[in-house]
Structures are given as structure tokens and as C-alpha cells.
Amino acid sequence: MTAKTSATAAGLGEFIDASPSPFHVCATVAAALDAAGYSRLSETDSWADFSVAIGRHYVVRGGSLIAWNAEAASARPKPGIPRFRIVGGHTDSPNLRVKQNPDRTSAGLATVALEPYGGAWLNSWLDRDLGLSGRLAYDDQGRVAHMLVNIDEPILRVPQLAIHLSEDRKGVSLDPQRHVDAIRGVGEAQPLLAYVAERAGIDPDEVLGWELMTHDVAPSAVIGADRDLLSAPRLDNQGTCYAGLRALLDAEPTDAVAMLALFDHEEVGSGSERGASSDFLVTVCERIVAATGGGRDDFLRAMAASVCVSGDMAHATHPNYPDRHEPSHRIVVNGGPVLKVNQNLRYASDAIGEAEFALACRDADVPLQRYIHRADLPCGSTIGPLTATRTGLLTVDVGAPQLAMHSCRELMGVDDVPMYSAALAAFLRR
Ligand code: ZN
Numbered sequence: 001m002t003a004k005t006s007a008t009a010a011g012l013g014e015f016i017d018a019s020p021s022p023f024h025v026c027a028t029v030a031a032a033l034d035a036a037g038y039s040r041l042s043e044t045d046s047w048a049d050f051s052v053a054i055g056r057h058y059v060v061r062g063g064s065l066i067a068w069n070a071e072a073a074s075a076r077p078k079p080g081i082p083r084f085r086i087v088g089g090h091t092d093s094p095n096l097r098v099k100q101n102p103d104r105t106s107a108g109l110a111t112v113a114l115e116p117y118g119g120a121w122l123n124s125w126l127d128r129d130l131g132l133s134g135r136l137a138y139d140d141q142g143r144v145a146h147m148l149v150n151i152d153e154p155i156l157r158v159p160q161l162a163i164h165l166s167e168d169r170k171g172v173s174l175d176p177q178r179h180v181d182a183i184r185g186v187g188e189a190q191p192l193l194a195y196v197a198e199r200a201g202i203d204p205d206e207v208l209g210w211e212l213m214t215h216d217v218a219p220s221a222v223i224g225a226d227r228d229l230l231s232a233p234r235l236d237n238q239g240t241c242y243a244g245l246r247a248l249l250d251a252e253p254t255d256a257v258a259m260l261a262l263f264d265h266e267e268v269g270s271g272s273e274r275g276a277s278s279d280f281l282v283t284v285c286e287r288i289v290a291a292t293g294g295g296r297d298d299f300l301r302a303m304a305a306s307v308c309v310s311g312d313m314a315h316a317t318h319p320n321y322p323d324r325h326e327p328s329h330r331i332v333v334n335g336g337p338v339l340k341v342n343q344n345l346r347y348a349s350d351a352i353g354e355a356e357f358a359l360a361c362r363d364a365d366v367p368l369q370r371y372i373h374r375a376d377l378p379c380g381s382t383i384g385p386l387t388a389t390r391t392g393l394l395t396v397d398v399g400a401p402q403l404a405m406h407s408c409r410e411l412m413g414v415d416d417v418p419m420y421s422a423a424l425a426a427f428l429r430r
Contacts, residue, residue, distance in 0.1 A: 007246035007421030009230045009414035013220030015242040016232050020133035020215035022063030022091035022264045023148050029245050033058050033067055036249050053291035063091050063264030064274040066284045072253035083305035084285055085428045086259040088383055089240035090266030094120035094406050096180055098212040102192045110189035111181045118267025122174040124407040129154030130214040137209035138202055149200040154217050156182035216408050228414050235402050235410040240311035247424035258428040266383050276383035282391050307356050307394045309427050310384030314338035314371050314399035326374050331401045334413035336367035337423045340397040348384035353396030360427035366419040
């Protein structure tokens with residue numbers, strides 16, 4: 001591989017360990033952008049200043065974030081945004097989240113009522129030391145304020161049923177209502193929300209709303225006899241958030257606006273004010289064009305000339321289940337980025353988009369693997385088809401290979417991190 005990249009597997013591990021919730025993903029990305037000279041904008045402020053259109057900025061909407069580098073736009077006449085090059089991804093991962101009235105006692109133990117978010121692979125959440133993170137909304141002298149909270153300590157655990165208590169010693173099928181509550185301790189416990197508020201340093205009586213979720217507290221690790229694998233939670237899809245962030249920071253500006261668009265709520269269908277089906281991306285693009293002095297026609301022309309890579313992780317071929325994969329489409333760990341195609345549009349890729357990404361991989365001098373799902377198994381989806389539908393952007397679905405997708409603990413190859421990021425950077429700079 002010859003392309004320069006600042007992305008490493010160790011860097012991805014640090015990114016993930018700092019980012020247990022979608023809100024923390026945005027905070028981690030924002031900190032890196034701040035350090036690189038990007039400035040944060042608010043959607044409630046005016047963006048009429050021309051510097052918005054020619055500078056490096058980002059905006060956060062809940063658990064979603066859009067960042068852009070339009071520095072080369074300064075050489076253009078006004079109005080002059082010719083096109084956007086966009087890397088998209090999602091910030092959320094399947095997990096177990098806290099119910100509204102979570103405090104229970106059962107069999108002399110204090111438990112916390114949890115429920116699955118997205119397609120969590122429930123068995124993988126058992127027998128792990130779990131922390132708690134998310135955000136609290138609270139009363140700040142009559143106004144609603146919010147803060148992030150991260151208790152990165154083993155305060156919860158969902159133990160398995162002993163094998164001797166299962167009927168056939170083959171395990172139990174897990175009921176998401178009855179079998180995923182976590183044990184907090186023995187006997188009575190302080191109400192969970194009061195405990196979390198105190199840990200966050202605010203008065204429990206002032207907490208008015210919350211989005212709290214569990215995470216595996218074991219740090220990410222480079223593993224394998226030759227240290228060529230990364231074991232980590234949330235690779236789907238923080239693998240893309242990190243690779244896309246490094247790509248944005250690595251890519252030299254061109255006459256296009258390089259953009260990173262990270263959305264919350266992909267794992268539950270993307271239908272929210274900040275999901276990929278929202279107006280977030282189109283309004284940011286339109287406001288950037290407007291800041292150059294461009295009108296509606298300029299905006300529509302820019303969108304028609306733009307391309308979006310929808311980045312999400314891809315299924316590497318599992319050595320124990322090779323029959324679950326499409327023959328002649330084996331996806332190899334440490335084999336390079338993956339182009340994802342689905343005839344029924346679970347992925348957005350078409351011939352033109354495929355060629356755009358193939359050219360980026362050629363520029364970056366990294367191999368390209370092509371994935372299709374078996375026709376007799378239901379294929380997952382991504383933000384790609386939704387973004388394409390909402391924006392009209394030419395969109396191509398890509399990813400990096402991984403195993404154990406949607407497990408509490410996933411696995412990918414260390415070389416795929418820099419190769420994926422290098423390809424995304426090459427795409428942004430085309
Ligand atoms: Zn995903």
C-alpha cells in the first residue's frame with residue numbers, strides 16, 4: 001500500500017474506547033476536528049458569512065455530525081460551490097438500553113431493566129462487565145440543558161443461566177423482555193438515575209430525561225499470534241467514523257467540498273430528526289451553497305454534480321461458516337475495502353458509483369473486494385439507499401471487512417483500517 005494515511009488499528013481502538021455512545025462518537029470526532037483547526041457552527045446561528053463556504057467547519061445535531069473542508073473554494077468566484085464529495089456513516093451500534101423506570105429487585109438482587117436497541121446479538125452481551133453512558137437532560141434554572149455521561153466502569157452484568165438449568169444443555173433462546181436485565185448488586189440499591197446523576201455531578205431531582213446505554217468496558221485490543229487482528233466493540237460502524245475522520249483530515253483540499261456525514265439511528269431505521277432520512281445533510285449542503293451567495297439553482301446544480309460514499313462495515317467470510325457466504329465472493333480479512341452491491345437496493349451502489357469507488361481504491365493503491373449477499377439470506381442495509389432517496393445524490397455503498405457484526409465484541413483486520421481510510425481519502429480528494 002503506497003497511499004499515506006494517519007489511520008491505524010491502534011488509533012481506531014482508542015477512538016472506540018473513548019466513544020461508548022453516539023453522543024460520545026460526536027464528541028470524539030469534534031475534539032479531533034477542533035485540534036485540526038475546524039470550528040463548530042450552530043444550526044440556530046446565521047451561516048450567511050462567506051467564511052462558512054470557504055472554511056473548515058462542523059455541526060452537531062444530537063448523535064449526528066457533519067464536517068466539511070471547503071478551503072479550496074476560496075479560489076472560486078462567488079457563487080461557487082461546484083460539488084460535494086461526501087463520506088457517510090453511522091454513529092450508533094446495537095446495545096442494551098435503560099428503560100424509563102429501570103429499578104427492580106429480584107431474588108435478593110438489585111437489577112436494572114434493559115431493552116435491546118437495534119439488532120443486538122443478545123447472547124454476546126451475557127457475562128460481560130458493562131458500563132453505562134449516554135446523555136442526561138436536566139433543568140438548568142427553567143431551561144433544558146444536557147450533558148454527556150460516561151461511567152466507564154464495570155457496574156452492570158447480565159449473567160447467563162447455568163448450563164445445568166437449561167432443558168437440553170444447548171442454552172436458552174433469549175427473550176428480549178425477560179432475559180437481558182442486568183444485575184447491579186446485592187440487596188437494595190440507590191435508584192439508578194440518582195446514582196448516574198450524582199456520578200455526573202448534578203442534582204438527581206433536576207434530571208428530566210435521559211438516553212442511557214450499556215457498553216463492554218474491556219478495552220479494544222490488537223490480538224492474534226502475529227497481532228494482525230483488532231478485537232473491539234462497535235466496529236460497526238465506528239470503523240467508518242474513524243476511517244472517515246482520518247480521511248477528511250488527510251485529504252488535501254480540491255475544488256470540491258470534502259464532507260464527512262455521520263448519522264445516528266441507522267440501527268433502528270434512520271427515521272428521526274438526526275437520522276439519515278432527515279433533512280440534516282441536505283440543509284447543511286444548501287446552507288453552504290447559500291453562504292457563497294448561491295441560490296436554489298446553484299444548490300441543485302451542486303448536488304447533481306456530487307457523490308456520496310456510504311461507509312458501513314462488511315461481512316468478511318467466516319471460517320466456520322463459509323457456506324453462509326456467496327460463492328466466488330469471498331471477503332478476506334486484511335484484503336482491502338469492500339464494495340457492496342445488492343440488486344434489490346439494500347445497498348445503493350450502481351455502476352457509476354461502483355466506478356467512482358474503484359477509481360478511489362486505484363488512486364490509493366489498495367485492493368478492492370466486491371461483496372454480494374447470498375440470495376437466500378436476508379441482506380442488511382445501510383444509510384446508502386436512504387441518503388440517496390432523501391438527497392438525490394449518486395451513492396455507493398462500501399465498507400471494511402469484519403466478523404461477528406452486531407456482537408458486543410467484533411473483529412477486523414489491522415491492515416484494513418489504513419487501507420479503508422486511504423481509499424476514503426482518495427475518494428474525497430478526487
Ligand atoms: Zn452498520
